[in-house]
Amino acid sequence: MPEVVAKKTSEHSFMQRIGKGVLYVILIGIAIIQLFPIYWLALFSLKNNYEIFNLSPLALPQELRFENYIKVWTEGNIATYFFNSIFYTVSAVILTILLASMVTFAITRLQWRGHKLVLGLFMLGLMIPIHSTLIPLFNTYTAIGLINHPLSLILSYTAFNMPVTIMILLGFYEALSHEIEEAAIIDGASIHQIFFRITLPMTAPVIATASIINMIYNWNEFVFVNTFISSDELKTLTVGIQNFIGQYSTDWGAIGATLMFSIIPILIIFLVLSDRIVEGIAAGSVKG
Amino acid sequence: MNRLKASKLDLLIYVGPALLLLLGIVYIPIVQTGYFGLMEWNGIGQKTFVGLENYLALLQDSKFWSSAYHSLILAGASIISLIFYLTISFVLASRIKGANLLRKIYLIPMLLASVAIAQLWMKIYNPSNGMLNMFLMKLGFENTPAWLGDANLALYAIIVPTIWQYAGFYILIYYAALKNVPESLVEAARIDGASSFQIALKIKLPLIMNVVKVTIVLAAVGSLKYFDLIYIMTGGGPSGSSEVMASYMYNTAFNKFDFGYGSAIGFFLLVICLVATFIIQRLTIADKDLY
Numbered sequence: 001m002p003e004v005v006a007k008k009t010s011e012h013s014f015m016q017r018i019g020k021g022v023l024y025v026i027l028i029g030i031a032i033i034q035l036f037p038i039y040w041l042a043l044f045s046l047k048n049n050y051e052i053f054n055l056s057p058l059a060l061p062q063e064l065r066f067e068n069y070i071k072v073w074t075e076g077n078i079a080t081y082f083f084n085s086i087f088y089t090v091s092a093v094i095l096t097i098l099l100a101s102m103v104t105f106a107i108t109r110l111q112w113r114g115h116k117l118v119l120g121l122f123m124l125g126l127m128i129p130i131h132s133t134l135i136p137l138f139n140t141y142t143a144i145g146l147i148n149h150p151l152s153l154i155l156s157y158t159a160f161n162m163p164v165t166i167m168i169l170l171g172f173y174e175a176l177s178h179e180i181e182e183a184a185i186i187d188g189a190s191i192h193q194i195f196f197r198i199t200l201p202m203t204a205p206v207i208a209t210a211s212i213i214n215m216i217y218n219w220n221e222f223v224f225v226n227t228f229i230s231s232d233e234l235k236t237l238t239v240g241i242q243n244f245i246g247q248y249s250t251d252w253g254a255i256g257a258t259l260m261f262s263i264i265p266i267l268i269i270f271l272v273l274s275d276r277i278v279e280g281i282a283a284g285s286v287k288g
Numbered sequence: 289m290n291r292l293k294a295s296k297l298d299l300l301i302y303v304g305p306a307l308l309l310l311l312g313i314v315y316i317p318i319v320q321t322g323y324f325g326l327m328e329w330n331g332i333g334q335k336t337f338v339g340l341e342n343y344l345a346l347l348q349d350s351k352f353w354s355s356a357y358h359s360l361i362l363a364g365a366s367i368i369s370l371i372f373y374l375t376i377s378f379v380l381a382s383r384i385k386g387a388n389l390l391r392k393i394y395l396i397p398m399l400l401a402s403v404a405i406a407q408l409w410m411k412i413y414n415p416s417n418g419m420l421n422m423f424l425m426k427l428g429f430e431n432t433p434a435w436l437g438d439a440n441l442a443l444y445a446i447i448v449p450t451i452w453q454y455a456g457f458y459i460l461i462y463y464a465a466l467k468n469v470p471e472s473l474v475e476a477a478r479i480d481g482a483s484s485f486q487i488a489l490k491i492k493l494p495l496i497m498n499v500v501k502v503t504i505v506l507a508a509v510g511s512l513k514y515f516d517l518i519y520i521m522t523g524g525g526p527s528g529s530s531e532v533m534a535s536y537m538y539n540t541a542f543n544k545f546d547f548g549y550g551s552a553i554g555f556f557l558l559v560i561c562l563v564a565t566f567i568i569q570r571l572t573i574a575d576k577d578l579y
Contacts, residue, residue: 019378023379030376031393034455038396040419041408047525057419059467099306106302111291118303125314127565129513131534132558133542135322135551137313139331159313178290191298220401222516238403242520245407252411257403266399274392279397280465 038263045069045256050151072244077232082106088150088236091219092157093211099158100165100210101203105195107166108111108173111182119170126162130223138227143179152228153236157218164284165210171283172206173199183262212273213280266276318558325549333546342552351528352553355536358443362450362532363511367504369451370458374500377462378488390462391570395456402516409449410436410521439529443523446530449517454510458503466492466500501571509564533557 044052045068046061072078103122107115137156140145146152176199185196200207225239236245241258248254270277294302325342327335328408346352376394380387397405410421413435421432469492477487493500516535518524524531524539531539537557541550 003323020384023384027376027379027384027390030455031390034394034397036453037408037412037419038400039453041411044411053417059424067383072575095438099309102302103306106294106299109292110294110302112294112299118307121307121315124565127561128314128318129511129534129557129561131513131515131537132321132554132561133314133317134538135324135331135547135554136317138350138542139320139324140317154312155309159309163309181289183291191292191294192301194292195302207494216399220399220403222402222520223538238401241407242403243474255411256563259407262401262404267396268403270392270396270399278392278395278460281395281398 041256041259041263043256045260046251047256049250049252065253068253069260072248072254072258072261076247076258077235077240078115078237078242078244078258080233081235081237082261084150084234084240085219085236088153089215091150092161092218093214095154095192096158096161096165096214097207097211100162100169101200102195103162104166104169104173108170108176109178109199110191119166119176121122122163122166126167127162130160130210134223134227140152141228147228148231148234150234153221153224156228157214157221159215161217164266165214168210168213168280168283169203169206172203190210206235207282209276209280212269213284215269216266216277291365318555321551321558322555324548325555327548327551329548330545331541332545333341338548342549343359343556345549346552346556349533352536354528355531358516358530359512359532361443362447362514363508365447366450366454366507366511370503370507372498373455373458374462376455377466378457378492381463381466382461382484382488387463391456391459392460393456396456397453397455399452401506403520405453406517406520409517413445432515436522437526439526440525442526442530446517446521450514453517454507461499461503462496465496469495486522498571505564505567505571510560512560512564556570 040057043058043061044063048065051059051062103118106112107119137152141147141149141152146155180198180202181194184198189197220238221236222238222242225236226242229235229239232240232243241262244258245255248258323330324335326337326339328338328341329335379392384390413421415421415432415434415437418435420435424432433441436442438445438480473491473495474487477491480491513534515538518530518532519538520536522530533553534557537550537553540546540553
């Protein structure tokens with residue numbers, strides 16, 4: 001009797017092992033599909049046109065041609081676009097986090113009647129397609145002179161990222177204990193002292209998560225820049241490389257290097273902060 | 289509930305700026321979009337009030353309906369691909385080693401700029417020396433297609449990168465939901481002799497159905513708003529074969545300078561997205577007691 005049982009379990013585990021093996025092959029296969037196009041891009045960014053057009057697409061570069069990177073960085077406006085992207089992204093993230101933290105503080109900690117209505121307004125904002133606002137925004141920004149002005153982007157990014165940022169902050173704020181605030185009140189602290197000295201520092205972890213999500217959205221944004229900015233001096237990397245590629249339509253190595261400039265910062269941040277990114281995307285998933 | 293007492297000035301300081309931005313940049317513009325839809329206007333000159341003319345013309349515009357149809361195909365493909373994402377999530381969540389690393393790898397394409405994704409896939413689809421056709425030629429195919437230049441293929445050629453791009457996002461959501469299923473329920477079913485497949489289908493799936501429903505509408509709404517890849521990869525062409533509602537709106541307003549008609553399309557898009565939001569809420573409220 002014990003033998004039979006033993007045989008059954010070993011057969012069972014054998015089948016399970018094959019099953020698991022197949023599953024792993026599939027899962028790793030998908031991982032390869034997800035990464036392969038990026039790997040291919042990195043490969044051709046290091047090749048010249050002869051290698052790209054005549055040799056196998058998967059052949060390693062004959063030598064590592066970093067000259068493509070140097071060429072696009074020095075010849076075009078890539079450096080300008082790059083620093084514009086950083087400037088808009090950072091400004092909008094700071095503004096969004098500060099304003100969203102203040103609203104979330106008011107919604108969750110302060111006593112007033114309209115807090116549910118205001119929260120509802122922000123949450124409904126999650127579902128509004130930016131395309132439906134594009135024509136009036138273009139019209140208004142033209143009228144007040146913000147077309148070709150950094151503020152048109154910074155303000156638009158801030159407004160459109162506010163709902164998702166509040167959503168990420170909200171759960172954290174609701175879980176914060178009220179006791180510290182009460183103690184601070186007894187000690188005679190004002191609301192502003194409580195917010196800036198106690199609440200804001202205590203929410204640092206969720207602020208980090210929300211900032212990263214904001215940063216990724218802003219860094220990659222396309223429609224607003226494409227519509228509001230026409231001056232080369234003010235373009236961001238995403239729109240800048242799009243136009244730049246037009247000029248280099250046949251130099252694949254240069255195109256590859258240009259695209260890698262937009263991808264590398266995100267990949268570095270991903271390697272360092274992947275847990276926070278996963279957390280943030282999960283928390284802000286409604287934005288999709 | 290021990291909320292702090294706040295004066296009107298405090299509220300103005302904490303809520304005012306954010307609310308002002310939200311109203312000024314999101315809510316007032318959508319009202320204006322509806323209003324501009326009543327105008328004949330080239331974006332620069334005078335606006336002429338034409339009543340419902342644009343909206344009525346929209347209903348008879350075959351280009352608009354074909355763009356709506358393309359949006360619908362995109363939505364259908366996104367929803368079908370959810371089944372694939374869900375299956376992968378079930379496998380990942382079933383105590384597989386390295387699941388955490390894999391789901392992070394899956395996420396990488398979603399973090400990249402749509403411009404980079406679009407350019408990358410345009411290179412993959414390039415008829416003469418793109419990776420795809422070079423691969424097909426190696427396999428012995430001779431008449432390899434001009435993917436994005438072929439009116440019968442362009443839309444489908446764009447659907448592939450969208451599935452690629454969003455895989456990690458949906459897998460992440462499903463994975464998180466599956467990890468929240470109480471282990472005790474799964475154990476109880478196992479003791480009753482249920483197989484892993486039965487547990488997945490009859491216990492875990494119903495428990496995360498709420499999340500699945502939300503992702504269905506997310507995928508649908510996301511598809512209705514879809515723009516970046518299409519605008520960059522084909523511009524809606526060849527001959528309108530990959531035009532979707534958002535790209536039709538953009539091309540009408542910013543390339544043909546018909547801002548009145550573009551506004552009407554934009555308003556239509558808004559209404560559809562809000563209807564879908566309403567559906568999300570109905571679906572999720574109805575099932576709240578499942579948890």
